[in-house]
Amino acid sequence: MEIKESIIHGVIKARETNGDGSVGIKSRAGVLPVDERLESLGGEVLKLYGRLSNGYGTFGGDALIHQFPVLLESYMREDIDLKKFSDDICKLISVPMQEQWMATTTWPLFVRYENMGRDWLLIAMLKLKEGVGIDEGTMDLNDSLSFDVSNLYEAARVDLQKWQDDEQPYLSFIKRRATDADVTKYFRVAISCTEYTDARHNTEVAVQALNEYFETEGWDAGRRQVATDKLYSYCVEKKGLDQPVNMTALSAIINDQDPESFIDFVRENEFEVSEVFSPNPATYKKLMRVSRRFGSVSVSFNVSDLRNETVFYDPELQGLVIMNPPADLLAEMDRALGAQNAADD
Incomplete structure (x- = not known):
């Protein structure tokens, strides 16, 4: 994995609040340096994403309602940079989030990266967890905060080339168990994900x-x-x-x-x-039936017919033998052969 650029912001919300003014945005001034810390965090998030991602979708097509693909198109054309793009997406996230009573502060991490020759965009909604650390200078214990990557409930990834080629599925996401659906749905709404079951x-x-x-x-x-x-x-x-x-x-x-x-x-x-x-x-x-047409011949039969040898497959001859065909079929083949033989005479 090669990170091309990345940025993180904060979408601030206290639990058990909702309505206008319940969500604020803490915006980072510029992109993150691509260093060991970012590569470590990005690698950890992507590893977990690969294990947890379980849903696929498409972007909604109404540009007036579904703003995410419009902004993504501008970003891909380089009309806006990652800073502007991510700021606007955080605003989109904040709108449906303020209607979720139990939703809490999250830190959207945007990662544009290349992997296996493909161009990807990952958006992961990270949470912070409290812990106890140490001041290396004074050797005193202190409070510390770190990203709780193991509890990744909302994230989405776009295969950018597939999206531009309109090749499905180009959008995947994490959708946790049904009891969490109402809490996390705001994220998929914000990124204009039209969930589908193809x-x-x-x-x-x-x-x-x-x-x-x-x-x-x-x-x-x-x-x-x-x-x-x-x-x-x-x-x-x-x-x-x-x-x-x-x-x-x-x-x-x-x-x-x-x-x-x-x-x-x-x-x-x-x-x-x-x-x-x-x-x-x-x-x-199709699992229970074999059907094929080749030239003027069409064959179709149940897999059970192969198993009980009503249709017998001879691998050495590479041929099929149909056992006990109906009498009228035999008669029709006899007539067909007779007509052919008469023509040959």
Whole structure:
């Protein structure tokens, strides 16, 4: 990770206050020096973000309502610098924050950085924690403040190139458990995040992750079949109940001997799938069906037909044999061959 520039401000608010005047802004005069302290803090925040980020979204398209992407565009065009951009974003944050009774002072950290050849913008809402330190000169104990990075409840990251190319998903964020939703929603409102559940994208990535997980774990064909069936049944169940798929719950279903193994694999390999998402029937039904068209031939059958050898696959011949086809199909093929033979005569 290479930090290009960074800045931090304070959005000041006491707990159990709201309304006009309940939020103030403490603005830093200029960007932060890119030194060991910043690199250490930025690295720690990004490491935690990679583990906690679980939601994807897009920016709202109404420029009159959704100001964040308008300001971001100005920043990317270099019409405004990071100082101006971040000051304006803090003002946007302060407006919905003043309606949140339990929201408290936060320190928005803005980090523009490059990683793996890509350009990113991270905004993390940091909290301070009190502690006891020492004065190295007098050796007296004193009160100290430090960032409580471990409790990161609000943060968002933009893949700037994807956003400019309108390639989804370009915006990810941390969305903590449901009981915190009302407290942290103001941040997503401020950055114009239109939360969405792209059912097809998320279901496809979940299936892809599972297949790669099989390879990593070295599972045999039988165990893969069982796990795939579990994924399919879970999606069908959740769709029927009009409930979302939960990746953590799915992980426990996939591997009940090591319940967190699959979700850890997903996070460590940064698969772009939301923690919860609506399952897409057209995608998960493909798990139980084989369909392909090649030339003038079209084949389609259930995976169960392969397993019970109603459709037999011969890997040596690289051919399919369909067992016990209906009599009328056989008759039609006989007629077709007879007509062909007659033409050859």
